[in-house]
Amino acid sequence: MCQLLGMNCNTPTDVTFSFSGFAQRGGVTDHHSDGWGIAFFEGNGVRHFVDHQSASQSPIADLIRRYPIQSRNVIAHIRKATQGVVSLENCHPFVRELWGRYWVFAHNGNLVDFAPRLHGNFKPVGQTDSELAFCWLMQELAKSHASVPTVQELSLTLSELVPQIAQHGTFNFLLSNGQALWAHASTSLHYVLRHHPFAQATLSDEDVSVNFADVTRETDRVALVVTAPLTTDERWTALQPGRIYTFEDGDLNPP
Numbered sequence: 199m200c201q202l203l204g205m206n207c208n209t210p211t212d213v214t215f216s217f218s219g220f221a222q223r224g225g226v227t228d229h230h231s232d233g234w235g236i237a238f239f240e241g242n243g244v245r246h247f248v249d250h251q252s253a254s255q256s257p258i259a260d261l262i263r264r265y266p267i268q269s270r271n272v273i274a275h276i277r278k279a280t281q282g283v284v285s286l287e288n289c290h291p292f293v294r295e296l297w298g299r300y301w302v303f304a305h306n307g308n309l310v311d312f313a314p315r316l317h318g319n320f321k322p323v324g325q326t327d328s329e330l331a332f333c334w335l336m337q338e339l340a341k342s343h344a345s346v347p348t349v350q351e352l353s354l355t356l357s358e359l360v361p362q363i364a365q366h367g368t369f370n371f372l373l374s375n376g377q378a379l380w381a382h383a384s385t386s387l388h389y390v391l392r393h394h395p396f397a398q399a400t401l402s403d404e405d406v407s408v409n410f411a412d413v414t415r416e417t418d419r420v421a422l423v424v425t426a427p428l429t430t431d432e433r434w435t436a437l438q439p440g441r442i443y444t445f446e447d448g449d450l451n452p453p
Contacts, residue, residue: 200290200306202387203274204372204423206379208447210240210268211420215408216428217274218263218401233289234276236262237302238269239376244300245269248289271374275304287324291372292332294320296339297346301375303332306425307368307384328371331363335373349378353444353451356380360442372423379445381423383437388427390434391449392420399429419448 203220205213217236234256235248245267249256275290291304305328312327318340320333335356342355356373360382363369370387373380381387394417396410423445427434437443444451 200304201276201425202304202306202370202372202423203272203425203428204304204374204379204381204445205269205272206374206421206423206445206448207270208417208419208449209415210270211418212266212268213238213272213274214263214266215399215401215406216422216424218404218406220274220276220424220428221259221263233286234259234274235289235291235304236272236274237291237293238267239271239300239302239374240267240269242299242376244293244302244376246291246293246302248286248291250286250289271302271376271379273302273304273372273374273379275306285324288326288329290326290328292329294332294336296336296375297343299346299375299377301336301373303335303371303373304328305331306370309363309366309369312363312366327367331369331371334363335359346375349444349446349451352378353380353442356382357442361440364440370425377446378451379421379423381437381443381445382441383439385439386425387423387437388425388434389421389423389437389443389445389450390427390429390432392422392432393418393448398431400431402428402430421445421448421450 238245309327318337322329400407
C-alpha cells in the first residue's frame with residue numbers, strides 16, 4: 199500500500215519535520231520503495247519533484263529534507279506499485295491545469311475494471327489507475343463548472359464524483375488546487391490539527407522531536423493528513439471512509 203502525506207496551512211509553512219519521518223517509510227521503516235514525489239504550491243506556481251528511486255535513498259528526497267520550502271498546501275506520496283511499471287511517469291503526485299490553476303493529486307489503493315472514457319484535454323502519461331482517475335476527475339470537474347468554483351462548491355461536486363471511482367476499489371487520495379486540500383479515505387487516512395497552544399511532537403519513524411511552540415506564532419494553523427500517524431504524542435483522527443474532507447487555512451471545514 200502506498201503512503202500519502204498532505205499539509206494545509208493558513209500561512210506558508212515548511213514540511214521538513216513531517217517529510218523527514220515520512221520519507222523513512224520509503225524503504226527503511228516500511229517497504230514502499232517504487233518511487234516517491236512531492237509538490238509545493240507557491241502563489242500560482244508549483245514546485246514538483248518526483249523520483250523513481252526510493253524516498254530513503256533518493257538524493258532529491260535528501261534535498262527536500264534539508265531545504266525548508268514554505269507552502270500553504272503540500273502533497274507527497276511514496277509508491278508501492280500495483281498498476282504500472284516503476285518509472286518516472288508513474289510517480290505521484292500528478293499535476294494538471296484547470297481554469298488557469300494547477301491541480302495536484304496523489305492516490306493510494308488499487309482500482310479494478312476502472313476504464314472511463316476520456317474525451318477532453320486530460321489524458322494519462324503513465325500506466326497507473328491513479329493518473330487515470332485524476333484525469334477523469336479533472337474532466338468531470340471541467341464539465342460541471344464553467345469557471346473555478348468556490349471551495350464549498352468543489353467539495354460538493356467531488357462528493358458526487360468520487361463514489362463513481364471508489365466503487366472500483368480502494369481510493370484513498372489527496373487533491374489540492376492551492377486553495378484547499380481535499381482528502382478521501384476508502385481504508386486508511388488520518389489527520390491532526392496543530393494550533394495554539396502548540397506542543398512538542400516526536401516522529402514515529404525517526405528519533406526526532408520538535409517543540410512547535412518555538413517555531414510558530416499564536417495565529418498559525420496547520421492541518422496534516424497522512425496514511426498512518428507520523429508522530430507518537432499527537433492526537434490523530436481517522437478519516438471516516440467515503441466522506442470528502444476539506445481542509446482550508448489549516449482547519450477542517452464542516453461537512
